[in-house]
Amino acid sequence: MTTTKKNRKKPVPRQPMPEQKPEIRRRNFKEVPEGYTVELAQAEASRCLQCRKPGCVAGCPVGIDIPGFINLVTEGDFTGAIRNLWGKNAFPAVCGRVCPQEIQCEGKCIVGKKGDPVAIGNLERFCADYEREFGSGELPPTSSTTGKKVAVVGSGPSGLTVAGDLIVKGHDVTVFEAFHKPGGVLVYGIPEFRLPKSIVAQEVHFLERLGVKVECNAVVGRSVSVDDLFEEGYDAVYIGVGAGLPRFMNLPGENQIGILSANEYLTRANLMKAYKFPAVDTPIPIGKNVVVLGAGNVAMDSARTAMRLGADRVRIVYRRSREEMPARTAEIHHAAEEGIEFELLTNPVKYIGNDKGRLTGMVCLRMELGEPDDSGRRRPIPIEGSEFEIEADLCIVAVGSGANPLLTESTADIKLNRWGYIITDPKTGKTSKKGVWAGGDIVTGAATVILAMGAGRMAANSIHDYLTWGW
Amino acid sequence: MFKIVRREEMAGGTVILNEIEAPKIAGREKPGQFVLLKANEDGERVPLTMAETDPEKGTITIIYMVVGRTTALFKSLQVGDGFQDVIGPLGKATHIEKIGKVVCVGGGTGTAVLHPITRAMKEIGNHVITILGARNKDLLILEDLMRKVSDDFYITTDDGSYGRHGLVTDQLKDILDREDIKQVVAIGPVPMMKFVSLLTKKYNVPTLVSLNPIMVDGTGMCGCCRVTVGDKTRFACVDGPEFDGHQVDYDELMMRLQSYREEEKVSYDKHCRMNG
Ligand SMILES: Cc1cc2nc3c(=O)[nH]c(=O)nc-3n(C[C@H](O)[C@H](O)[C@H](O)COP(=O)(O)OP(=O)(O)OC[C@H]3O[C@@H](n4cnc5c(N)ncnc54)[C@H](O)[C@@H]3O)c2cc1C
Ligand code: SF4
Ligand code: FES
Numbered sequence: 001m002t003t004t005k006k007n008r009k010k011p012v013p014r015q016p017m018p019e020q021k022p023e024i025r026r027r028n029f030k031e032v033p034e035g036y037t038v039e040l041a042q043a044e045a046s047r048c049l050q051c052r053k054p055g056c057v058a059g060c061p062v063g064i065d066i067p068g069f070i071n072l073v074t075e076g077d078f079t080g081a082i083r084n085l086w087g088k089n090a091f092p093a094v095c096g097r098v099c100p101q102e103i104q105c106e107g108k109c110i111v112g113k114k115g116d117p118v119a120i121g122n123l124e125r126f127c128a129d130y131e132r133e134f135g136s137g138e139l140p141p142t143s144s145t146t147g148k149k150v151a152v153v154g155s156g157p158s159g160l161t162v163a164g165d166l167i168v169k170g171h172d173v174t175v176f177e178a179f180h181k182p183g184g185v186l187v188y189g190i191p192e193f194r195l196p197k198s199i200v201a202q203e204v205h206f207l208e209r210l211g212v213k214v215e216c217n218a219v220v221g222r223s224v225s226v227d228d229l230f231e232e233g234y235d236a237v238y239i240g241v242g243a244g245l246p247r248f249m250n251l252p253g254e255n256q257i258g259i260l261s262a263n264e265y266l267t268r269a270n271l272m273k274a275y276k277f278p279a280v281d282t283p284i285p286i287g288k289n290v291v292v293l294g295a296g297n298v299a300m301d302s303a304r305t306a307m308r309l310g311a312d313r314v315r316i317v318y319r320r321s322r323e324e325m326p327a328r329t330a331e332i333h334h335a336a337e338e339g340i341e342f343e344l345l346t347n348p349v350k351y352i353g354n355d356k357g358r359l360t361g362m363v364c365l366r367m368e369l370g371e372p373d374d375s376g377r378r379r380p381i382p383i384e385g386s387e388f389e390i391e392a393d394l395c396i397v398a399v400g401s402g403a404n405p406l407l408t409e410s411t412a413d414i415k416l417n418r419w420g421y422i423i424t425d426p427k428t429g430k431t432s433k434k435g436v437w438a439g440g441d442i443v444t445g446a447a448t449v450i451l452a453m454g455a456g457r458m459a460a461n462s463i464h465d466y467l468t469w470g471w
Numbered sequence: 472m473f474k475i476v477r478r479e480e481m482a483g484g485t486v487i488l489n490e491i492e493a494p495k496i497a498g499r500e501k502p503g504q505f506v507l508l509k510a511n512e513d514g515e516r517v518p519l520t521m522a523e524t525d526p527e528k529g530t531i532t533i534i535y536m537v538v539g540r541t542t543a544l545f546k547s548l549q550v551g552d553g554f555q556d557v558i559g560p561l562g563k564a565t566h567i568e569k570i571g572k573v574v575c576v577g578g579g580t581g582t583a584v585l586h587p588i589t590r591a592m593k594e595i596g597n598h599v600i601t602i603l604g605a606r607n608k609d610l611l612i613l614e615d616l617m618r619k620v621s622d623d624f625y626i627t628t629d630d631g632s633y634g635r636h637g638l639v640t641d642q643l644k645d646i647l648d649r650e651d652i653k654q655v656v657a658i659g660p661v662p663m664m665k666f667v668s669l670l671t672k673k674y675n676v677p678t679l680v681s682l683n684p685i686m687v688d689g690t691g692m693c694g695c696c697r698v699t700v701g702d703k704t705r706f707a708c709v710d711g712p713e714f715d716g717h718q719v720d721y722d723e724l725m726m727r728l729q730s731y732r733e734e735e736k737v738s739y740d741k742h743c744r745m746n747g
Binding site: 178179180216217219222223224244245246248250254255256257260261263264267268272273276277278279280281282283285356357404405406 | 495496499509513514515516540541544555556557558559560561687688689690691692693694695697698699704709723726727729730731734735737738741
């Protein structure tokens with residue numbers, strides 16, 4: 001095994017993860033990066049300097065002991081490494097794949113100051129995948145049962161984290177999920193080629209083996225209310241329902257056929273497996289000329305899905321410039337490699353359709369960047385007279401999402417902010433209603449998997465205190 | 472699994488009734504609400520408004536017309552078989568109040584949806600006039616049930632094979648001309664709801680319609696079910712399914728219902744090939 005000393009003399013370059021070639025993967029739904037081999041993982045791990053005051057840990061929203069787990073990888077103790085990761089992160093297989101590492105751990109890694117940072121995300125993924133393939137599947141020890149019942153509403157990353165944390169502390173946990181499958185955005189939003197659904201299913205199954213009950217098809221606010229849950233004997237309720245309200249552009253012609261929210265498009269493709277139509281029954285529109293509005297992860301996922309479904313041309317239309325695109329760097333890079341085009345500094349003003357009400361194109365305006373706005377980003381300003389038309393038979397609107405009021409409307413004593421998100425105590429996740437906690441996108445607005453999980457962990461600790469000590 | 476405990480064929484096998492075990496939904500349902508059903512792992516999620524619920528037995532009853540791949544699949548399910556997923560109750564319940572004379576107009580399987588609303592309208596003390604329309608006598612459903620919950624009862628058929636020869640709007644017009652009607656509820660094919668609304672608008676009678684756009688989640692998270700009501704985009708699954716009939720853009724709704732016409736053909740052909 002290489003020693004740290006040797007590294008200093010002849011630096012090991014960042015080990016790229018093997019992946020499917022762009023010209024092949026752009027037409028299939030198989031996962032794009034194929035994962036590290038043991039050799040690649042150890043070579044990459046050897047690049048870590050084992051800093052005393054590691055920047056990476058400070059950059060990690062849940063404070064994973066990064067040098068610690070990486071050191072275990074160098075030593076070949078992969079079981080130790082995964083146990084170390086689990087200490088702070090319940091779903092490393094997911095986070096290794098979807099976290100925006102470039103602005104978190106890897107963005108703060110000292111090695112990145114002069115060259116490429118340590119590939120922390122890739123290593124995290126390696127440990128989780130190794131465990132899944134070769135691990136014992138042994139369950140962590142759980143405390144003796146407390147007799148307290150907890151209801152978790154929503155089975156996204158934040159709800160699942162709460163469920164996992166509280167079940168090992170001995171509480172009786174039931175997860176209520178509106179959809180017919182658990183996993184939240186991890187199953188209905190993020191596509192198979194980025195996060196295989198079998199991984200999510202396995203994580204949920206693991207929780208079930210620990211004793212978590214998952215009740216699907218339970219729309220809290222309609223099929224049952226939060227107050228009903230207390231009446232049914234639950235002692236505490238965690239709300240992790242995500243930010244499931246699609247935003248549209250509110251432009252003329254938006255209700256024509258061929259214009260879908262990214263939520264609808266991706267739910268059809270991922271949750272309903274419509275990419276296999278007609279082998280499955282749910283259809284999905286196949287576009288030849290596809291326009292995706294927006295430039296976040298959701299937009300990249302939509303664009304890459306459209307390409308895989310056989311589009312001739314897929315264009316991302318975004319009103320700001322490349323620097324402001326909020327998607328993970330890896331996603332933008334992968335999308336570009338797959339032939340997705342970028343119409344930057346461009347904003348749609350109108351949809352055009354035919355007499356059957358089907359979309360045929362859109363009118364757009366070119367933009368230029370002006371002074372910084374409230375968000376600190378330079379404000380895009382339309383260039384007068386720059387209207388032009390682009391052809392499109394499918395438009396996917398991925399310009400963000402808001403708070404879905406279904407649950408909150410039915411629970412009047414939970415205080416909301418003016419955008420409809422739940423107000424919580426930042427140190428505990430407590431809402432204004434006794435015995436009710438909340439976290440994830442329904443508190444922060446659409447954010448990230450790791451922040452949703454972090455909020456879940458914080459709330460789980462607070463719920464445990466409440467159930468144990470009454471506060 | 473949500474087991475089918477009763478199955479009936481109506482209108483010459485084109486309309487199917489399923490009574491399904493779903494105790495949690497049965498205990499909560501209110502008139503006007505709907506459920507989403509999915510038959511099996513690879514199935515589609517389809518919204519259907521409940522025709523009846525029996526909280527004691529813990530069952531809900533749905534009635535649907537066989538129009539494509541998914542409903543053909545539903546039709547093939549027998550007593551003892553079941554649906555993998557039933558989600559609900561969803562949507563807003565009908566606002567029922569005692570206001571006087573009410574006309575309930577039903578067409579096609581819309582009559583099934585209309586039934587619990589009509590009953591509730593009657594139970595609260597309204598004078599209920601019902602008009603059921605069908606293309607011909609054989610396609611008429613739920614005549615007896617509807618008769619039972621109505622004070623006055625009329626039938627119209629397009630071909631004159633039963634009841635009055637004509638459209639529901641012909642009968643409705645006569646009633647509006649001679650009586651003081653406080654409210655109309657119209658549920659049926661989109662063109663029927665459109666023409667009823669056009670008529671009642673002339674008489675300034677508030678009119679409630681129940682819309683049936685394509686849906687996916689039924690919880691307001693995808694926007695697939697969007698409809699234009701009074702120049703505003705609304706999501707039928709959470710803001711509806713009932714809306715002020717005078718404000719609905721029916722032409723847009725009809726157009727959007729065609730979104731997957733080609734795909735539905737492909738899917739249905741496959742079903743027919745597989746099932747002979
Ligand atoms: C397409 C897409 C791609 C993304 N890519 C990334 C990425 O690469 N990296 C990253 O970090 N983040 C990404 N995100 C964001 C990330 O997925 C979310 O921030 C995260 O999933 C939020 O977790 P959550 O647990 O708060 O909610 P969600 O994951 O949204 O889960 C909420 C769950 O609650 C259920 N629910 C809602 N209402 C009810 C109700 N009334 N009753 C019962 N259940 C209910 C929902 O059906 C859902 O299953 C992406 C998001 C999308 C949509
Ligand atoms: S900052 Fe980089 S080099 Fe330092 S411990 Fe973290 S991963 Fe290793
Ligand atoms: S069906 Fe998705 S929002 Fe109504």
